[in-house]
Amino acid sequence: MVPTLFGRIQTRLFLLATVGVIVTLIIVPFLPGTSGPIGDLYATGFMVLVSVAVLGVIWEFIYHFLMQFRWEKDWPTLFGLLTFINEGLLLFFLLRTGILDSIADAPPAGAFWTHFIVVWLCVWLVANGPMRVPFIRWRFRGGRVL
Amino acid sequence: MATPHVPAAAGDLTPELLGTPEWTDQMVAAAGIPMHDIPFLTAGGGIGSFVTVDYLRIYGVPTSHIRVVSNIDYPWQTYEFLTRCSQIPRPERIRSDSSSRPDNIWGFPSYALEEAWKEKNPRYLWNVLTEPLLNDYWTPRAGTVFENLEREAKRIGYWDMLVKGQVRMVRKRVGGGYFTVVTPPEGTAPTKRIVFRSRFVHLAVGYPGLKFLPDLQEFRQKYGDYQHVVNAYEPHEQVYEFLKTRPGTVVIRGGGIVASRVLQRLFDDREKYNLQTQIVHIFRTFITGSHGPHIWMRRKGGDGWAYQGFNYPKSVWGGQLKAEMRKLEGAARAQKYKDMGGTNTPKRRRWQEQMAQGRAGGYYHAFQGVVEKVEPAPDGRLVSHVRSKDGTIRQPVADYIIDCTGLEADIAEHRVFADLLQYSGAYRNPVGRLEVERHFEVKNTASGDGALYASGSATLGGYFPGVDTFLGLQVAAQEIADDLARRGFCRKMGPVRSTTQWFKWAFNSPV
Numbered sequence: 001m002v003p004t005l006f007g008r009i010q011t012r013l014f015l016l017a018t019v020g021v022i023v024t025l026i027i028v029p030f031l032p033g034t035s036g037p038i039g040d041l042y043a044t045g046f047m048v049l050v051s052v053a054v055l056g057v058i059w060e061f062i063y064h065f066l067m068q069f070r071w072e073k074d075w076p077t078l079f080g081l082l083t084f085i086n087e088g089l090l091l092f093f094l095l096r097t098g099i100l101d102s103i104a105d106a107p108p109a110g111a112f113w114t115h116f117i118v119v120w121l122c123v124w125l126v127a128n129g130p131m132r133v134p135f136i137r138w139r140f141r142g143g144r145v146l
Numbered sequence: 147m148a149t150p151h152v153p154a155a156a157g158d159l160t161p162e163l164l165g166t167p168e169w170t171d172q173m174v175a176a177a178g179i180p181m182h183d184i185p186f187l188t189a190g191g192g193i194g195s196f197v198t199v200d201y202l203r204i205y206g207v208p209t210s211h212i213r214v215v216s217n218i219d220y221p222w223q224t225y226e227f228l229t230r231c232s233q234i235p236r237p238e239r240i241r242s243d244s245s246s247r248p249d250n251i252w253g254f255p256s257y258a259l260e261e262a263w264k265e266k267n268p269r270y271l272w273n274v275l276t277e278p279l280l281n282d283y284w285t286p287r288a289g290t291v292f293e294n295l296e297r298e299a300k301r302i303g304y305w306d307m308l309v310k311g312q313v314r315m316v317r318k319r320v321g322g323g324y325f326t327v328v329t330p331p332e333g334t335a336p337t338k339r340i341v342f343r344s345r346f347v348h349l350a351v352g353y354p355g356l357k358f359l360p361d362l363q364e365f366r367q368k369y370g371d372y373q374h375v376v377n378a379y380e381p382h383e384q385v386y387e388f389l390k391t392r393p394g395t396v397v398i399r400g401g402g403i404v405a406s407r408v409l410q411r412l413f414d415d416r417e418k419y420n421l422q423t424q425i426v427h428i429f430r431t432f433i434t435g436s437h438g439p440h441i442w443m444r445r446k447g448g449d450g451w452a453y454q455g456f457n458y459p460k461s462v463w464g465g466q467l468k469a470e471m472r473k474l475e476g477a478a479r480a481q482k483y484k485d486m487g488g489t490n491t492p493k494r495r496r497w498q499e500q501m502a503q504g505r506a507g508g509y510y511h512a513f514q515g516v517v518e519k520v521e522p523a524p525d526g527r528l529v530s531h532v533r534s535k536d537g538t539i540r541q542p543v544a545d546y547i548i549d550c551t552g553l554e555a556d557i558a559e560h561r562v563f564a565d566l567l568q569y570s571g572a573y574r575n576p577v578g579r580l581e582v583e584r585h586f587e588v589k590n591t592a593s594g595d596g597a598l599y600a601s602g603s604a605t606l607g608g609y610f611p612g613v614d615t616f617l618g619l620q621v622a623a624q625e626i627a628d629d630l631a632r633r634g635f636c637r638k639m640g641p642v643r644s645t646t647q648w649f650k651w652a653f654n655s656p657v
Contacts, residue, residue, distance in 0.1 A: 002465030071438070071445045071454070073461035078276055129245075129254040133648045134641035136252060137628075139245075140464045140621050 001127070002074045003067075007143025008060040014145045015123045015131070016053045023119050024049050031111035043104040048115060051091055051100065059087055077128060084120040088113065157337025159314075159327065167569040168318045168593075169325055171343070179327075179341045184213045185635065187326050187344045189313040189562065191216020192224050194350025194602040196299065197248050197619045201627040203302040203657045204251060204647050205636045212307045213342060215328050221304070222295050224352060229288050232378050233407040236289030241403050241456060241492060244274050244284050246463075246617035248291070249298035251624070252648055253617075257286035260294075282494045283455045302657055314339065315565040316347050322594020346635065348626065349588075349600040350619075351562055355555035356380075359399060362549050365520040365528075374528055375520065378404045378550040385546045386415055393422035397530055397542060399517070400550035401429045401451055402489040406497055408548055409510075413500040416509070425510045426542045428532060431489070432514030443485060446493065449501065450512045453493040459486055462612040463621065472584060472609045480576035483607060489551075515540060520547065557604050566591070570598070577607030584609045585629040586622045597633070599626050 003011065028045040029038060063083070067075055092113075095106040107115070132139055157178045163169060174181055186202065188195040191214050199212055218224055234240055245253035255263075262270040273284040299305070311328040319325050326342045358366070362375050376382040378400075388394060389412070396412060398405055409425065416423050433447035446453045461467040467486065474482055491497075504510025515532035523529045523543050530547065532540045557563040557579050566572040566580075571590040575581035581589045582605045591598045601622035603614040610625075612618035631638035639647070650657060 002461040002463060002468075004466050004469050007465070067466075068442045071443070072459040073466040074459075076277065076279055077274065078279055081275070129256065129259070132245075132252045132254045134645045136639065136644050137624065139253065140468070140624065142461075142465045142469055 001080060004142030005064045007141060008064060009057055010145045011127060011143040012056045012060060013053055015127060016049060019123050019126050020049050020119050023122050027115060027118055031114055033108040033110045044107050045115060047100060047104040055091060081124050084117060088116050158339055168320050170320045174325060174341050179339050180337055181341045181343055183343050185211045185344060186346045187213050187215060187342050188348040188350060189215050189326060190350035190352060191218050191221060192350060192352050193221055193248050194619045196221035198348055198623040198626055199307065200298060200302055201251055201623040202636060205627050205639050207636045209303045209306045214308050215311050215313050216308060217312050221299060222292050226292060228379055231381055232404045233411045234288050238288055239285040240288050242285055242616055243456060248616045249294040250651060251620060257290055258284050261290060278455055283492065297654065301654055313562055315562060318570055318593040323596035324593055324598060345596040347598050349562060350602045351560060353554055353603050354557050354560040357553035357555045359549050359551055361517050361519050362547065369522060375547045378408055378548055386411060389421055389423050390419055394545040395424040395426060397544040397547040398425060398427045398550055402552060403491045404552055405550035406491045408550055410497060413504065426544060427512040428515050428517060429512065430516055439485060452488055452490040454490040455492050457615055458612045463617045468610060471611050476576055483577055563604060575607040579607045580604045582608045585625040
């Protein structure tokens, strides 16, 4: 991808709000190690999703800064995939600290990683191809949706 | 005194027409030139015309509203000729990104996905996943590109829109729109010229022409030798054939992708036929390492070359550099072009190996130098007089010299542009080519409710840098199609139409 800063942020928010929401709706009942009312499970699932979005905006600033060292000002496909590691780990530890417990219960490790990685993969796959089908101007605008 | 007798109109340009910037319908009629009405005309008929027409057809414009005027039979004809000369036959891979598909406005599925699917080869996908970090950039085969262009051309009814002929000039029409003067092939029309009257004209006539290095041009003219001093973009198979018959020396000039390609051919032949070819490679600018104005703008390089995956830094096609350039005018824009410009080539592993072997084996010699002149040696070979920056003078003797610099001629070398600059108000941009708007309308050439657009190499130096590339032509085509939609010529394409049209593309059904 060849994103601009605003393109990165918009693409992330848009894809989490579409692909991320759909995947979360489908996957939450099947996450391993979870129990309790389905409403609580969804509350946890969406809390994770929103956290990825909010923290992600900060991450995008960091990625944008790092991208400046690249002559091409591009963000290779592999970077887009592998950044799940740093983002996932940070979020996982933040949830462990319990700072979001007032909103919803932190998910068990298995549930968190399954949910997080499946959403990440789907978003990454859509961003690397199918996104261009409905949005023909998106790739020429650095990933801006608006 | 009686009015002098006016000869019957011959259907050709008259001095009155030639000297008048804006023509009336009556003037054209009086000259006896047949006139055809067509709302949108694109001149050129290469890839630039094709992708523009592809966009318009997908946006919903019927073939009856579009004409492509061209002297070639199919859009990839010139491109294929040039790639073949520069050592890229159909099975070889071109220098283009996997998702730059002139036959598919969405760029999805990418060429890599298609080739992987057809050849059941998941390695291509691994390649695009890990490029450019663990692998060279994956690039499509020339043949893949041409086969898909043919499929898409058939799908959009390209040949229903094609008119054979040479575009001579475009002039503004009094009352709006333009006249495009076309010279049809001999014997196909009753008059020497025909005219198309259009509201919109698009110029995609390609490179104005090749320019030879001055010292090589001088040699060719002075000694009438067009066999031993050749341009890589013209057929020069005789060089490789000669080298198969006896040991010889070749001088390569230039540090771009074509030099890399020609070198690869020489190295490949050397290995395949066990030849003794010696290669002397002269770089005018010899890059020794990373270079650029500051840490945030530094390109890799070495052994003479500047390394870059594609013709431009990737972000010119959609990212940061595209966004930055879009805001720049005048000298600031020219400076930005300079910062990102310079001849370059991809750092491909195979090429690096071959050159390293050549250096170690003493048959590949690269150095910096400016060639002052080329002369025939007493034995009929060619002596280049080369002066390096450190004052060293070298005089390599060679059997052949291959000019791989790919210099382009001035836009005014092309008749259509020369006429446009002289009569229609068009002017040059900060790098000397045609100044166009962000939506690729040629500045200062509006005529009533009509518009004149240009894309491709002639517009290099504008608000969008990557114009002379597959994806650049599509960026331009999209801007033009959206501008035409704003003017009410077609509907703007939103997500729903885009998606349904993509399915039509996928199933190869008509638009």
